[in-house]
Amino acid sequence: MRWWSRFGLWLSLAIVVGAALLPAISGSASTREAVFTVLVSVALASSLNMLLGYAGYVSFGHIVFFGLGGYIGFYAVSVLGWHLSAAVLAGAAASGLLALLLGMSILRLRGSYFALATIGINEAMKALATNLKAFGGSTGMEMHLRAYQPYGGAARALWITYWALCGVTVLAVVASFLVKRSRFGLALLTIREDEDAAAVLGVDATRAKTLAYVLSAVFPGAVGALYFFKSASIEPGGAFRLHFSIELLVMIMLGGQGTLLGPILGAVAYQKLRSALLTSAAFRDVQLVVAGVLLLAIVLFVPAGAVGWLRSRSRTLHRALE
Amino acid sequence: MIARLLPSLVDGVLIGVIYGLAAMGLTLIFGVMNVINLSHGSMIAMGMFGVYALFTGAGLNPFVGVAAVAALGLVAGVLVYAVAVHRVRNAPHLSGLLATFAVNMILMGLGTRFLSTNFRNVDFSLGSFALGPVTVTGTRLAACGCAALVTGLLYGFLYRTRAGKEIRAVANDRAAAELVGIRSTRVLALSFGLGTSLAAVAGGLIATLFPFTVLSGGTYELKSFVIVVLGGLGNPLGALIGGVLLGLVEGAVPIFLEASWVPVIEFALFVLVLLVRPQGLLGARR
Numbered sequence: 001m002r003w004w005s006r007f008g009l010w011l012s013l014a015i016v017v018g019a020a021l022l023p024a025i026s027g028s029a030s031t032r033e034a035v036f037t038v039l040v041s042v043a044l045a046s047s048l049n050m051l052l053g054y055a056g057y058v059s060f061g062h063i064v065f066f067g068l069g070g071y072i073g074f075y076a077v078s079v080l081g082w083h084l085s086a087a088v089l090a091g092a093a094a095s096g097l098l099a100l101l102l103g104m105s106i107l108r109l110r111g112s113y114f115a116l117a118t119i120g121i122n123e124a125m126k127a128l129a130t131n132l133k134a135f136g137g138s139t140g141m142e143m144h145l146r147a148y149q150p151y152g153g154a155a156r157a158l159w160i161t162y163w164a165l166c167g168v169t170v171l172a173v174v175a176s177f178l179v180k181r182s183r184f185g186l187a188l189l190t191i192r193e194d195e196d197a198a199a200v201l202g203v204d205a206t207r208a209k210t211l212a213y214v215l216s217a218v219f220p221g222a223v224g225a226l227y228f229f230k231s232a233s234i235e236p237g238g239a240f241r242l243h244f245s246i247e248l249l250v251m252i253m254l255g256g257q258g259t260l261l262g263p264i265l266g267a268v269a270y271q272k273l274r275s276a277l278l279t280s281a282a283f284r285d286v287q288l289v290v291a292g293v294l295l296l297a298i299v300l301f302v303p304a305g306a307v308g309w310l311r312s313r314s315r316t317l318h319r320a321l322e
Numbered sequence: 323m324i325a326r327l328l329p330s331l332v333d334g335v336l337i338g339v340i341y342g343l344a345a346m347g348l349t350l351i352f353g354v355m356n357v358i359n360l361s362h363g364s365m366i367a368m369g370m371f372g373v374y375a376l377f378t379g380a381g382l383n384p385f386v387g388v389a390a391v392a393a394l395g396l397v398a399g400v401l402v403y404a405v406a407v408h409r410v411r412n413a414p415h416l417s418g419l420l421a422t423f424a425v426n427m428i429l430m431g432l433g434t435r436f437l438s439t440n441f442r443n444v445d446f447s448l449g450s451f452a453l454g455p456v457t458v459t460g461t462r463l464a465a466c467g468c469a470a471l472v473t474g475l476l477y478g479f480l481y482r483t484r485a486g487k488e489i490r491a492v493a494n495d496r497a498a499a500e501l502v503g504i505r506s507t508r509v510l511a512l513s514f515g516l517g518t519s520l521a522a523v524a525g526g527l528i529a530t531l532f533p534f535t536v537l538s539g540g541t542y543e544l545k546s547f548v549i550v551v552l553g554g555l556g557n558p559l560g561a562l563i564g565g566v567l568l569g570l571v572e573g574a575v576p577i578f579l580e581a582s583w584v585p586v587i588e589f590a591l592f593v594l595v596l597l598v599r600p601q602g603l604l605g606a607r608r
Contacts, residue, residue: 052416117593
């Protein structure tokens with residue numbers, strides 16, 4: 001393998017790591033907060049892309065894994081008193097387990113039926129969390145400041161959470177790359193093109209889809225645990241926010257579904273645009289409208305997304321961009 | 323127990339017919355062009371505000387205002403089809419979902435910007451009627467009657483008129499319909515318009531019963547999803563029955579559990595039906 005055969009991976013990692021190092025250079029907490037938001041989106045969009053972009057299954061309620069991981073991680077830290085690292089693993093494991101259980105059943109559904117089912121599952125989990133007293137019911141839970149003591153106080157805990165998120169994001173990107181280049185990834189791409197034909201060719205479609213679903217759920221679970229540890233409170237509406245789920249789809253479409261670089265660029269561009277709109281006086285009130293027009297334009301005119309479009313322009317770009 | 327159950331069940335059926343009407347709009351569009359219309363909720367909200375504006379602005383009886391809202395809904399639906407849906411009618415289903423969702427974002431954004439998210443209500447009363455232990459409000463009875471009337475009109479249209487028969491032909495097999503000379507683009511646009519109009523009418527009727535905001539459409543959109551899955555996607559009669567079923571669940575559950583458990587049961591039912599009988603409880607033609 002020549003060095004450029006992995007150029008796409010190095011480029012993607014360079015972008016992620018470059019962004020992650022920004023707050024370390026400036027040392028400012030506000031830069032860190034901004035990059036944190038972007039990295040959350042990058043990690044979630046890259047994970048969702050493994051299911052949506054590679055296998056072609058549209059999970060509209062993917063945020064359910066972020067919310068579940070958040071709730072499990074939060075409970076582990078604030079009630080059970082676990083260490084953050086154990087809580088993150090627990091969040092990831094819980095999301096993976098849910099995806100495994102669901103995957104064995106709802107992945108039988110195709111197309112719009114699957115998309116609807118994922119919305120239903122997210123709403124069901126939200127409603128369940130609202131009703132479970134152990135998890136704080138509709139008002140959710142608050143983290144006591146004491147919980148940050150073992151990490152050297154709240155300020156240091158926030159930095160630790162940040163670096164942990166950077167780690168998870170890099171892992172999600174590397175996993176996306178490895179899956180795409182593997183035999184398993186090829187099986188997923190075949191399923192995307194024609195599931196019946198894939199089955200005839202000897203692809204164990206059920207197993208491949210379930211594995212992709214689990215992989216795409218594990219990272220959001222870990223990110224959720226970190227996110228809500230940092231924000232020190234969690235409630236059902238914030239954890240299972242369907243709107244965020246759909247924003248992830250917008251990011252993936254913007255960058256290019258099924259590509260490695262696409263979800264990363266899409267997430268960065270979307271968050272940049274969003275914060276620019278929110279801070280501009282003229283567009284603050286209509287940021288949703290601008291985002292909607294942008295989405296519509298992409299879906300109608302550039303369905304392959306930015307990276308997909310670039311790749312289709314020349315052979316060099318096709319090879320260079322993953 | 324029975325004394326408490328009976329009135330809630332009657333209320334549930336009455337509201338269920340209106341839910342069913344909204345779901346019929348969603349299922350009609352899906353049946354004809356295989357697009358799940360994610361702008362459904364904002365169309366419901368538009369219907370609510372249409373009736374509200376006509377009532378507070380012009381003093382129009384809300385049940386007359388609904389007729390104007392139906393016409394506006396039809397026009398809005400044809401416009402949305404032309405702008406957002408036409409280009410993706412043959413694209414993978416993600417495109418249809420995202421295109422209609424983009425329309426939803428635009429309308430919700432405009433709505434929150436210009437109408438605020440304060441609660442509104444249509445302050446209109448028709449008294450109430452008592453029959454034994456059951457008391458129902460006049461508005462609820464009238465809203466349910468309107469919904470039933472619109473359902474009847476829809477069926478008359480689909481089965482008795484040429485345009486309606488063309489819609490059914492395209493739903494059945496678009497390529498074959500084109501081969502016998504049906505102009506499918508017109509039919510698709512009309513179906514999208516009709517589906518939107520049904521959503522707007524349902525929204526307008528709901529506005530006479532409950533307070534609402536710009537964002538209320540989303541709640542009823544989710545109910546429509548549950549209903550179409552219960553009744554079978556693409557099956558209008560199934561949507562009506564699914565609506566009544568959902569109304570009954572909403573009426574009965576709060577008697578036995580806290581009201582906050584209603585969505586848990588609704589969505590659990592939804593996922594269960596998708597898993598066990600994806601063709602819906604009625605076993606639709608698909």
